[in-house]
Amino acid sequence: xxxxxxxxxxxxxxxxxxxxxxxxxxxxxxxxxxxxxxxxxxxxxxxxxxxxxxxxxxxxxxxxxxxxxxxxxxxxxxxxxxxxxxxxxxxxxxxxxxxxxxxxxxxxxxxxxxxxxxxxxxxxxxxxxxxxxxxxxxxxxxxxxxxxxxxxxxxxxxxxxxxxxxxxxxxxxxxxxxxxxxxxxxxxxxxxxxxxxxxxxxxxxxxxxxxxxxxxxxxxxxxxxxxxxxxxxxxxxxxxxxxxxxxxxxxxxxxxxxxxxxxxxxxxxxxxxxxxxxxxxxxxxxxxxxxxxxxxxxxxxxxxxxxxxxxxxxxxxxxxxxxxxxxxxxxxxxxxxxxxxxxxxx
Amino acid sequence: xxxxxxxxxxxxxxxxxxxxxxxxxxxxxxxxxxxxxxxxxxxxxxxxxxxxxxxxxxxxxxxxxxxxxxxxxxxxxxxxxxxxxxxxxxxxxxxxxxxxxxxxxxxxxxxxxxxxxxxxxxxxxxxxxxxxxxxxxxxxxxxxxxxxxxxxxxxxxxxxxxxxxxxxxxxxxxxxxxxxxxxxxxxxxxxxxxxxxxxxxxxxxxxxxxxxxxxxxxxxxxxxxxxxxxxxxxxxxxxxxxxxxxxxxxxxxxxxxxxxxxxxxxxxxxxxxxxxxxxxxxxxxxxxxxxxxxxxxxxxxxxxxxxxxxxxxxxxxxxxxxxxxxxxxxxxxxxxxxxxxxxxxx
DNA sequence: TGAGGCATGGGCAACGTTGCCCGTTCTGTG
DNA sequence: CACAGAACGGGCAACGTTGCCCATGCCTCA
Numbered sequence: 001x002x003x004x005x006x007x008x009x010x011x012x013x014x015x016x017x018x019x020x021x022x023x024x025x026x027x028x029x030x031x032x033x034x035x036x037x038x039x040x041x042x043x044x045x046x047x048x049x050x051x052x053x054x055x056x057x058x059x060x061x062x063x064x065x066x067x068x069x070x071x072x073x074x075x076x077x078x079x080x081x082x083x084x085x086x087x088x089x090x091x092x093x094x095x096x097x098x099x100x101x102x103x104x105x106x107x108x109x110x111x112x113x114x115x116x117x118x119x120x121x122x123x124x125x126x127x128x129x130x131x132x133x134x135x136x137x138x139x140x141x142x143x144x145x146x147x148x149x150x151x152x153x154x155x156x157x158x159x160x161x162x163x164x165x166x167x168x169x170x171x172x173x174x175x176x177x178x179x180x181x182x183x184x185x186x187x188x189x190x191x192x193x194x195x196x197x198x199x200x201x202x203x204x205x206x207x208x209x210x211x212x213x214x215x216x217x218x219x220x221x222x223x224x225x226x227x228x229x230x231x232x233x234x235x236x237x238x239x240x241x242x243x244x245x246x247x248x249x250x251x252x253x254x255x256x257x258x259x260x261x262x263x264x265x266x267x268x269x270x271x272x273x274x275x276x277x278x279x280x281x282x283x284x285x286x287x288x289x290x291x292x293x294x295x296x297x298x299x300x301x302x303x304x305x306x307x308x309x310x311x312x313x314x315x316x317x318x319x320x321x322x323x324x325x326x327x328x329x330x331x332x333x334x335x336x337x338x339x340x341x342x343x344x345x346x
Numbered sequence: 347x348x349x350x351x352x353x354x355x356x357x358x359x360x361x362x363x364x365x366x367x368x369x370x371x372x373x374x375x376x377x378x379x380x381x382x383x384x385x386x387x388x389x390x391x392x393x394x395x396x397x398x399x400x401x402x403x404x405x406x407x408x409x410x411x412x413x414x415x416x417x418x419x420x421x422x423x424x425x426x427x428x429x430x431x432x433x434x435x436x437x438x439x440x441x442x443x444x445x446x447x448x449x450x451x452x453x454x455x456x457x458x459x460x461x462x463x464x465x466x467x468x469x470x471x472x473x474x475x476x477x478x479x480x481x482x483x484x485x486x487x488x489x490x491x492x493x494x495x496x497x498x499x500x501x502x503x504x505x506x507x508x509x510x511x512x513x514x515x516x517x518x519x520x521x522x523x524x525x526x527x528x529x530x531x532x533x534x535x536x537x538x539x540x541x542x543x544x545x546x547x548x549x550x551x552x553x554x555x556x557x558x559x560x561x562x563x564x565x566x567x568x569x570x571x572x573x574x575x576x577x578x579x580x581x582x583x584x585x586x587x588x589x590x591x592x593x594x595x596x597x598x599x600x601x602x603x604x605x606x607x608x609x610x611x612x613x614x615x616x617x618x619x620x621x622x623x624x625x626x627x628x629x630x631x632x633x634x635x636x637x638x639x640x641x642x643x644x645x646x647x648x649x650x651x652x653x654x655x656x657x658x659x660x661x662x663x664x665x666x667x668x669x670x671x672x673x674x675x676x677x678x679x680x681x682x683x684x685x686x687x688x689x690x691x692x
Numbered sequence: 693t694g695a696g697g698c699a700t701g702g703g704c705a706a707c708g709t710t711g712c713c714c715g716t717t718c719t720g721t722g
Numbered sequence: 723c724a725c726a727g728a729a730c731g732g733g734c735a736a737c738g739t740t741g742c743c744c745a746t747g748c749c750t751c752a
Contacts, residue, residue, distance in 0.1 A: 009491075011708055022732045027710055035730055057468045058412070059708035061404030062737040068468070076419075076447075077428040085422055089449060098464040101422075101447035103435060118444040122403045122414070145355075233634050266638035288579050289635065292612035357738055368702045373740055381700060405738035408707040 010053045019047035030055060061123040069099045069315060070119035072129040074106040077232070078259060080285040080304055081130060084151065087308020088128065095316065097125070107230065109133060109194055116142060126315045131203065133194045147318035149311045155201045156327070161318065163311040163328045165302035167203045170332030171210035171254075174282050174300050177334055178252045179214070182343035183280065185223040186215065187243035187250035189260050191231050204231065207256050207284065225250055229260070236260025240267035244279070251279060251343045258283035258290050261297055265339065276341030286335050296338040303330050356399045365393035376401060407469040415445045415661060416465035418475040420452040423578070424605060426631040426650055427476060430497065433654020434474065441662065443471070453576065455479060455540055462488060472661045477549065479540045493664035495657045501547045507664065507672045509657040511648035513549050516678030517556035517600075520628050520646050523680055524598045525560070528689035529626065531569040532561065533589035533596040535606050537577050550577065553602050553630065571596055575606070582606025586613035590625070597625060597689045604629035604636050607643055611685065622687030632681050642684040649676050 012030075016023040021040060028036045029044040036044075047053075057066050069092065073081055085101070092099055102118055105111030112134055119127055120142060131152035132139065142148055143160035151163045178186050188211045191204040208226060215224050227242050229235035236255050240263065243250055255261035261283030268279050275281055283290060286301035310328050358376075362369040367386060374382045375390040382390075393399075403412050415438065419427055431447070438445055448464055451457030458480055465473055466488060477498035478485065488494055489506035497509045524532050534557045537550040554572060561570050573588050575581035582601050586609065589596055601607035607629030614625050621627055629636060632647035656674050 024732055054467055056708060058404045058407030063710045076422040076431055077425060079423060082423040121400055262635060262638055266640050269640040289608060292608055294612050294615035370702055383700060402738060409740045
């Protein structure tokens with residue numbers, strides 16, 4: 001097979017010529033617009049089929065529509081985001097909209113800013129932002145340009161919609177679970193704070209705050225111990241090593257998320273301690289790995305697919321014209337597994 | 347803060363007016379083109395800064411360039427792809443190009459086809475396809491339209507570049523490792539075959555083929571046992587349950603990838619068997635979870651970041667005009683951990 | 693002093709699509 | 723049979739950017 005020169009792409013004009021109609025007519029058929037007879041519709045559709053015509057998104061963009069939804073994702077390594085994307089994809093399937101993903105960098109404010117600008121420059125019809133660390137003021141600035149849904153943050157906005165997990169409730173579930181098991185010294189692994197916005201807007205801040213509150217409410221203010229790393233396997237490992245070096249050491253660790261919890265499990269293992277006999281470990285997100293029998297990590301399930309579906313639905317509504325702001329919150333559920341058990345006595 | 351109407355976006359004409367020059371002049375400055383004095387350059391740059399101007403990708407696209415690289419990814423749930431994306435991002439950082447990701451669905455040929463078309467419709471300057479299942483003929487058709495790099499497939503093409511891991515060598519390493527440990531009955535978990543192209547082009551086919559070859563070369567043709575599922579935790583679990591039901595059951599399982607290997611570990615655990623005393627498990631990809639001390643999965647490391655960087659570099663070269671096809675292969679390394687051990691005697 | 697070249701800046705058309713508007717033909721009703 | 727109104731199809735401009743080309747003015751060199 002020889003290398004042919006790339007032939008010119010089929011345009012609406014080619015279709016019009018082939019179907020013996022005007023370009024306007026073809027456009028009408030494409031958009032299901034008024035003013036096209038069934039006969040013409042068929043003829044044009046046949047021509048489109050025959051020539052393999054596909055509209056060019058760029059030219060459409062110049063007229064205002066791209067049929068593209070931009071999704072800002074901190075980093076694809078976090079498996080929970082995959083659930084969100086599944087939900088988004090499910091909701092968008094069957095519509096004319098296509099999701100494109102852009103990685104924001106996770107902890108790099110500058111990278112995230114560039115990613116957002118990239119989406120704005122590309123004239124997407126709407127943006128879904130997954131747990132952005134960008135200040136709220138900037139999010140609202142973007143939301144004024146184009147329909148925007150923010151996933152995972154708790155602030156109220158009158159300009160964009162919010163879809164989030166009730167991190168407060170979820171954290172309360174898991175910390176109480178540990179306390180009920182008799183734990184008094186419970187370490188917590190949190191993330192470095194990059195945002196400059198209102199505190200507690202980001203999940204890791206809510207979780208840390210609620211952890212502190214619940215501990216205090218149970219008279220365990222002295223047992224509070226927060227280490228700040230990153231929510232990765234490596235971060236969770238390092239944080240747990242630090243917690244285990246305390247004297248007395250905590251008998252349980254709420255890792256804040258499953259990824260650091262996996263690192264915590266490995267750190268406990270390396271220290272020659274047993275889970276849960278010596279140390280209990282709990283995560284958050286209920287990822288698939290958490291359910292594996294040899295891991296069996298206690299976690300908090302937030303329905304990521306539902307959040308994704310809802311976020312995409314809300315965004316489409318906004319694209320279609322809704323302007324009133326909406327909020328949607330998912331109620332988390334504790335999934336107790338074998339990584340948590342009664343506190344060791346003594 | 348009130349909801350303002352979205353103001354019109356700043357265009358090149360606004361900048362030109364503000365800087366008292368022509369739009370052509372502004373365009374020249376933007377593109378670092380010839381024919382602009384340093385003085386004018388400064389003036390225009392100041393105006394751009396002042397107005398916060400950003401070029402619109404769609405309008406540029408109509409003139410032939412979008413500064414966008416499309417990345418087709420089967421599914422974000424596979425952690426190995428995150429390494430590839432890190433490499434791609436690293437190489438693209440500092441250039442004017444922005445990567446956008448589109449999910450192909452993994453096992454759904456139709457979804458992948460739509461994803462590829464979405465990228466073509468959006469006039470990206472080049473496409474990086476990660477382990478596509480689309481027939482080669484179609485890949486070449488796309489590659490004639492725009493610069494294309496295919497990651498993970500082994501076929502030769504004169505039209506697109508290929509970047510892949512030497513799956514044959516990697517599989518030989520891991521299967522030999524198991525044989526040297528004394529295993530004779532080694533199960534293998536493979537994936538359903540969706541492609542219709544040349545066999546062995548996709549990694550899972552190469553791995554299965556090489557597994558068979560190495561087994562036979564060591565006189566272990568009778569010990570060959572392949573189950574076909576999907577390369578997910580769930581698939582690996584189900585496949586391993588099936589393998590463990592054999593009589594006699596295999597003493598080792600080469601899971602084909604880390605994700606199914608994790609499922610395999612859990613299945614062995616559930617069956618009340620020990621790893622590696624009763625059953626050895628090996629994966630492929632050397633993901634971060636494999637390195638966790640409590641998992642300690644034997645795996646094969648393929649340098650995903652290097653593959654990603656190389657693929658992105660090759661693509662940029664093609665965007666700049668190279669037409670000769672290139673191939674780049676990464677040499678894998680066996681990482682033996684505690685999930686593999688001597689075959690049980692008797 | 694004149695010719696040629698270079699540096700600099702701008703005019704213009706074109707990329708593909710769609711919304712607005714206008715003209716023609718057809719249909720139904722008095 | 724006349725007329726209003728609907729149905730239908732097409733012309734045209736505009737979206738923002740860039741590549742090609744031309745005009746101007748200055749400098750250099752023979």
